[in-house]
Structures are given as C-alpha cells and as structure tokens.
Amino acid sequence: MAASFAEIRDQAVERWRSLTDSQTPWIRVGTALCGQAAGAEMVADAILEQLEKQGLSARVSRVGCLGLCFAEPLVDVLIPGQPRVVYGNVGLDQVPELVASHIGGGQPLADLVLGCLGDEVGDDLPDLQQHPMKVREQRIALRNAGHIDPLDIYQYIASGGYEALNRALTELTPAEVLEEVNASGLRGRGGAAFPAGTKWRFLAGSNAPDKYILCNCEEGDPGAFNDKGILESDPGTVVEGIILAGYATGANHGYIFIRHGHDGPIDRARAAVDQAYDLGLLGEDILGTDFSFDLEVALTGDSYVSGEETALMEAIEGSRAMPRYRPPFPAQVGVFGKPTNINNVKTMAYVPEIIARGGEWYAGIGHEKSTGTAILCLSGTLNYTGMVELPMGINLTEVLQEIAGGVPGGRKLSFIQTGGPLGGVLSAEAADLLLDFDIFRAAGAILGSGGIIAADEDTCVVDLTRVLIAFCQYESCGKCFPCRMGMSHMLEVLERICRLEGTSDDLALMRNIGENMQAGSLCGHGQLGFNPVASALRYFPDQFEAHIIEKRCPTGRCQVPHFSPRLSRR
Numbered sequence: 143m144a145a146s147f148a149e150i151r152d153q154a155v156e157r158w159r160s161l162t163d164s165q166t167p168w169i170r171v172g173t174a175l176c177g178q179a180a181g182a183e184m185v186a187d188a189i190l191e192q193l194e195k196q197g198l199s200a201r202v203s204r205v206g207c208l209g210l211c212f213a214e215p216l217v218d219v220l221i222p223g224q225p226r227v228v229y230g231n232v233g234l235d236q237v238p239e240l241v242a243s244h245i246g247g248g249q250p251l252a253d254l255v256l257g258c259l260g261d262e263v264g265d266d267l268p269d270l271q272q273h274p275m276k277v278r279e280q281r282i283a284l285r286n287a288g289h290i291d292p293l294d295i296y297q298y299i300a301s302g303g304y305e306a307l308n309r310a311l312t313e314l315t316p317a318e319v320l321e322e323v324n325a326s327g328l329r330g331r332g333g334a335a336f337p338a339g340t341k342w343r344f345l346a347g348s349n350a351p352d353k354y355i356l357c358n359c360e361e362g363d364p365g366a367f368n369d370k371g372i373l374e375s376d377p378g379t380v381v382e383g384i385i386l387a388g389y390a391t392g393a394n395h396g397y398i399f400i401r402h403g404h405d406g407p408i409d410r411a412r413a414a415v416d417q418a419y420d421l422g423l424l425g426e427d428i429l430g431t432d433f434s435f436d437l438e439v440a441l442t443g444d445s446y447v448s449g450e451e452t453a454l455m456e457a458i459e460g461s462r463a464m465p466r467y468r469p470p471f472p473a474q475v476g477v478f479g480k481p482t483n484i485n486n487v488k489t490m491a492y493v494p495e496i497i498a499r500g501g502e503w504y505a506g507i508g509h510e511k512s513t514g515t516a517i518l519c520l521s522g523t524l525n526y527t528g529m530v531e532l533p534m535g536i537n538l539t540e541v542l543q544e545i546a547g548g549v550p551g552g553r554k555l556s557f558i559q560t561g562g563p564l565g566g567v568l569s570a571e572a573a574d575l576l577l578d579f580d581i582f583r584a585a586g587a588i589l590g591s592g593g594i595i596a597a598d599e600d601t602c603v604v605d606l607t608r609v610l611i612a613f614c615q616y617e618s619c620g621k622c623f624p625c626r627m628g629m630s631h632m633l634e635v636l637e638r639i640c641r642l643e644g645t646s647d648d649l650a651l652m653r654n655i656g657e658n659m660q661a662g663s664l665c666g667h668g669q670l671g672f673n674p675v676a677s678a679l680r681y682f683p684d685q686f687e688a689h690i691i692e693k694r695c696p697t698g699r700c701q702v703p704h705f706s707p708r709l710s711r712r
Contacts, residue, residue, distance in 0.1 A: 144429075208377020216228060221248060278536070282495050316392060333591055356476075358486050359486075395479075538575055564674070569682065
C-alpha cells in the first residue's frame with residue numbers, strides 16, 4: 143500500500159533535520175548554468191578533494207541559482223550553530239584555505255564572504271538579504287532556488303512541496319482549483335501575458351477522455367534564463383504545478399518541453415518526474431485518490447520557433463517545429479489531435495503557492511492587472527547581473543540603478559532591450575516605467591520572458607537592432623512568406639545602414655516590410671518581428687539619421703575595420 147502524504151512529509155522533514163541539525167557541515171555549491179560557466183563544477187570537485195585530503199567530513203550538494211550570477215561560483219557553507227555563509231567568486235586556488243579555515247577551524251574567510259543567510263548573521267559579516275539584488279525581492283516561484291538540492295524530492299517536500307497538491311486532492315474540486323488560479327489574476331509568463339485561468343477554462347470545458355498539459359521550456363531568447371534557472375534549481379515546483387493544472391482541467395497527460403542540450407534543466411526535471419512517480423505523486427490514483435496523471439520530459443532541437451505553442455506540439459509529435467494554422471486552437475485540437483493547454487515554466491511554478499495560499503493572496507501582490515511577481519534576467523553593462531524576483535509594479539529605472547547597481551565605471555546607461563529578440567529597444571529615459579505588462583506594451587516593448595539587457599553609450603543601437611533582426615531571420619522557420627522574406631529583406635536594409643550605405647528611403651521601406659510581416663505572418667515570430675526596429679526608430683531617430691544622412695556611427699562601432707554584418711547570416 144502506498145504511503146500517505148502525511149507519512150511522506152514526515153519522512154522528508156526528518157531527512158531535512160538530519161541535514162540542518164547534525165554536526166556535519168553542509169556545503170552547497172551553485173551549479174546552475176551560470177555557475178557552470180564560471181567553473182562551479184570544478185570548484186565542487188575541488189572541495190570534495192580537499193575534504194578527503196584534509197581528513198574532514200561534510201555533505202556537499204550541487205544546488206541551483208541564488209540569483210547572484212555576477213558572483214559565481216557561489217559556495218554556501220552551513221555549520222550548525224553558526225551563521226550560514228555564502229562565498230562569491232570562489233576560485234580553485236582558494237578552495238584549500240576555505241575548507242581548512244571554515245570547515246576545519248570554524249572560521250569563515252571574511253575576504254571572500256558575500257554575505258550571510260538566515261536569522262544568524264556573524265558580527266563582522268554582511269547580511270546577504272541586504273544586498274541590493276536581494277533586499278527588495280519577493281520570492282514565490284524562486285522560493286527554493288539555491289536552498290534545496292534539486293535532485294532530492296524530499297528536500298522539496300520538507301520545504302512545503304506537494305502540500306498544495308495534497309490540499310487540492312483532499313479539500314478542493316477541480317473547479318475550485320481553477321477558480322483559485324482565476325482569482326489570482328495570474329497571467330502567462332511566456333510573453334503573451336494571457337490570463338492563465340481563462341486559458342485553463344478553455345481546456346476544462348472539453349469532455350474528451352484524453353487531454354494534455356504542456357509546459358514550455360524552449361527558452362531560446364538571448365538574455366533570458368529564468369525558465370532554465372527554475373528547472374535547474376527547483377524542478378519540483380514545476381512538476382507540482384503541472385499536476386495541479388491537470389487536476390483543474392481534467393487532463394491526464396503532460397509534457398515538460400525543454401531545448402535539447404540544456405543538460406542541467408533536462409537531468410533535474412527528469413529526476414523530479416521519476417521521484418514523483420516513486421512516491422505516488424504521479425501515475426495511477428495519486429495519493430490514493432481517483433485522479434491519475436502521467437508526465438514526461440520531451441526535447442526539441444535548437445529551434446527558437448519551437449517555443450511557439452503550435453510548433454511545440456509539432457516537435458513533440460516528432461515533426462519539424464513549424465507553427466500550425468489556427469483555428470482550430472490547441473484547447474480544441476492540440477498535441478496528437480487531443481485538447482491541449484500550454485503554459486510557460488514560470489507560470490506553472492507559481493501555481494503551487496497560489497493553491498496553498500489562495501488566489502486572493504497572490505492577487506494582492508503586483509500592480510493592477512499585472513498581479514504577482516516578475517522574474518527578471520538582468521544582463522549587459524550592469525554592476526550586478528543575475529536573476530531577481532520582484533513584485534510587479536516596481537519602476538524599471540529603480541531596478542537598473544538600485545537593484546542592478548547601475549552601469550560600471552561611471553559610464554551612462556544608453557538604452558535597454560527587453561523581452562527577447564521580438565521585444566523592444568527603449569532609451570534610458572523611456573525605461574522610467576512600471577513593471578506591468580500593459581504599460582510595457584504601450585511603451586512599444588514587451589516584458590516577455592523577463593530578459594533585460596542594458597547597454598551603455600559605447601553600444602550602437604542601430605547595430606544592436608541589426609543583431610536582433612539577424613537572430614530573428616536565422617530562426618525563422620520559413621513556413622510563411624511574410625516572415626521568411628520579410629526578415630531577410632529587413633536584415634539586408636539594416637546591414638546596408640550599418641555599412642553607412644543607407645538611403646533616406648530605407649526607413650519607410652522597413653516600416654512597409656514590418657507592416658506586411660505583422661499582417662500576414664502565421665505566428666508571433668513574424669507578427670512581432672518588426673518590434674525591435676519600430677521601437678529603435680521611435681526612441682533613437684537621431685542615431686538612424688546619423689548613419690543614413692551623415693554617414694557616420696556616433697559610437698564608431700559600425701566603422702571599425704573588423705565590422706562584417708554578413709557574419710550573422712546563415
């Protein structure tokens with residue numbers, strides 16, 4: 143007989159106590175993609191080697207991302223009875239002394255300490271929660287990121303995981319779960335910002351015997367890494383959110399769709415699914431109820447367009463990732479011809495806390511119709527880069543200047559690019575707006591998946607726009623003519639302008655191309671493809687005029703001998 147949830151929870155809590163209350167130190171090393179890029183895996187191996195060499199005992203866990211990507215590799219040391227200390231930018235040559243001093247002697251290396259976490263803060267050590275990137279955070283989807291081992295489902299459960307699913311299955315009807323999501327005002331975090339409750343209602347209205355829930359983690363946007371960050375750090379919250387979506391809509395099958403090659407998210411998502419099956423949280427008659435749900439991880443090739451929901455379904459079915467004509471819509475005819483709902487990783491990650499705390503609680507966070515939090519990926523020329531979760535409604539200028547620490551070296555912020563390659567290019571002045579889906583759209587930008595790329599005055603906005611369109615042209619699937627030819631034609635015009643060979647007719651020509659792409663393209667890739675150019679023309683007309691009329695690039699970027707715009711083409 144399968145264990146009850148209470149028994150599973152008790153076992154998880156006991157295992158957690160063995161980690162946090164025993165006298166054996168616990169070392170957590172951040173090994174999300176940002177950490178791996180900085181050498182965190184080698185640092186973790188070096189720590190294990192030094193522990194053995196020095197005859198010391200400690201548990202070493204590879205965890206996800208605390209969000210402080212600028213400080214990777216991060217090493218987090220907890221010795222019971224002492225402050226939890228986080229070290230930043232740890233190099234291999236510093237590992238022996240760190241292990242000897244802190245693990246062997248109980249003395250943190252103050253020069254390496256980024257800050258302390260928890261209630262206990264050392265007398266001479268900073269409080270990490272007071273760091274600019276942490277002090278205004280309100281973590282919901284990222285609540286466990288960097289704190290738990292993503293390969294251990296018991297750590298997720300000990301942190302409150304699957305409480306929402308247990309509550310839903312024992313106390314709420316599917317309609318009541320759906321109503322909580324609807325009351326929360328949760329909007330999709332994949333880019334379109336469509337109300338999740340409304341979308342779920344479309345699927346719940348179908349009486350088909352087989353229905354599907356798809357979770358989209360294609361995430362090919364340059365500058366966006368929060369979907370991967372969640373799956374690497376806390377895959378359990380995504381798995382639980384998908385199961386809850388299945389219960390609320392009457393679906394019985396699910397897929398987590400991840401871009402091929404993203405090994406961290408893939409391996410950790412698969413482990414979370416397998417362990418959920420082992421504990422009876424997936425499969426037949428979940429937790430002794432009559433609700434059954436199956437879930438697996440599906441992979442796609444390197445195709446940005448496969449993030450579009452109908453192209454995603456084509457990829458799952460084994461076909462080339464190309465958008466479908468609509469109608470019929472996925473809630474009517476989706477993957478394998480069955481009714482289907484598609485949501486982003488972040489959207490699903492919010493659901494367990496919404497069901498555990500109630501829709502009204504979530505709706506009380508944020509700004510007007512943009513409820514909850516935004517998970518931003520801050521990159522570019524900023525002092526502090528990384529992943530932060532902030533209440534919707536905060537001012538973007540405050541985010542850039544205070545939370546991200548502004549531009550290094552005393553240089554000035556020139557512009558930002560938001561929402562991925564189909565988003566907008568905003569001047570520094572135009573960035574003085576609130577984090578709100580509708581306000582962003584009115585400003586000619588989109589919040590999208592949360593990517594925010596900052597640029598200083600040494601970056602050419604015309605050249606960056608060319609780079610964005612080069613990406614979009616390369617990633618066009620080619621199925622529909624307006625996108626296929628429109629992207630290529632617009633890139634040719636921008637290349638000509640960047641070579642200082644543009645004419646006064648080119649701006650009108652790009653607008654004409656963009657309008658035709660918007661009107662005739664099959665999916666959002668072509669429909670939104672003119673966004674970067676339109677917003678750049680809106681906020682930086684003088685930059686285009688300098689390139690076209692004055693035949694000069696104000697930054698000098700487009701006149702350097704090595705400039706070769708054709709390098710970005712197929």
